[in-house]
Amino acid sequence: SSSCSVCYTVGKDGTVMTKLTCDPAKELPDMPEFGMMFKMNADYDHMTWYGLGPDETYSDRTQGAKLGIYHSLVSDNMAKYLVPQECGNKAGVRYGMVTDKLGRGMVFAGNGFNFSALPYSPHEIENAQHPFDLPEVHYTYVRCSLAQMGVGGDDSWGARTHKEFLLPRGKKLDFEFSFKGLYVAVTADGVFAFAFCTVKCFVGTFKKFG
Numbered sequence: 001s002s003s004c005s006v007c008y009t010v011g012k013d014g015t016v017m018t019k020l021t022c023d024p025a026k027e028l029p030d031m032p033e034f035g036m037m038f039k040m041n042a043d044y045d046h047m048t049w050y051g052l053g054p055d056e057t058y059s060d061r062t063q064g065a066k067l068g069i070y071h072s073l074v075s076d077n078m079a080k081y082l083v084p085q086e087c088g089n090k091a092g093v094r095y096g097m098v099t100d101k102l103g104r105g106m107v108f109a110g111n112g113f114n115f116s117a118l119p120y121s122p123h124e125i126e127n128a129q130h131p132f133d134l135p136e137v138h139y140t141y142v143r144c145s146l147a148q149m150g151v152g153g154d155d156s157w158g159a160r161t162h163k164e165f166l167l168p169r170g171k172k173l174d175f176e177f178s179f180k181g182l183y184v185a186v187t188a189d190g191v192f193a194f195a196f197c198t199v200k201c202f203v204g205t206f207k208k209f210g
Contacts, residue, residue: 001025006036010017014178020146025171034173035114035145037121043100044140045074047117051093058089060150067092074098074117074140084128089115089148097182106142110177112147146175160196 002025009017014063020036051057052065054072056079077088090096093115099105118125119137128134150165167173 002028013180015178017150017178018176020137020175022173024170024173028169029170030149031147031167033114033143033148033166035143035148035175038106038144038179039121040106040140040142042119042139043135044105046097046099046101046105047072047074047077048099049090049093049096049115051112051115052091056088057091058148058151058165059091060152060162062091065091067112072210075119075137077116078120080131082130082135084120084124084125084131088118090115096142096144098140099182102183104183105181106179107182108142108144108177108179110144113150113175113177113181114143116143117141118143139141144177144179146173151203 002020002023004020007019007021009019011017014150020034022034024031048069050067050069050072052062052067053154053166056077057065078084079087081087086180091114092112093110095107095109096114096115096117097105097107109196114150118141119139120128120134121141121200124135147167149167150161152161152165154162
């Protein structure tokens with residue numbers, strides 16, 4: 001049988017160090033992704049990340065990307081496929097922020113992890129046959145993961161993902177990252193200053209998956 005556990009360590013400054021551990025059963029098929037998903041209000045629709053960009057990147061789709069600091073709207077990460085499907089991943093991320101228009105939100109940090117923020121959940125995307133099947137936007141779904149399987153499709157159609165871009169099957173996985181609340185305050189002289197607050201101000205629902 002498989003087991004999965006999450007350990008949170010909360011620091012005095014509000015940083016939540018998170019360790020996610022999974023020991024999968026050897027008979028399970030290839031795991032598509034190993035990480036955690038956060039559900040935030042749709043007002044948090046701005047995204048900044050320090051990692052590979054500016055477009056989406058996956059483990060087997062990084063050669064055309066450059067390391068840098070990038071900004072986008074969450075809605076811009078939805079690829080315009082005829083059939084909605086997995087999209088918007090950012091690989092090699094050192095930190096990622098999801099904020100509202102005033103700069104309030106969450107910052108996530110790790111050592112070269114995968115990061116994405118989309119206006120739909122994986123379930124909503126997988127159950128839509130066309131873009132107009134997607135529901136009205138109510139939330140922003142943030143995913144932080146240790147790894148995600150590659151895209152495959154070397155022949156632009158049916159080629160499977162190469163073995164080196166798959167998550168190891170039947171082996172224990174450990175993923176560590178941190179998250180923290182973020183807000184922007186205006187000083188007496190009108191200067192914007194970034195500050196952190198305790199995460200309870202912003203975290204709504206978080207779920208483990210894998």
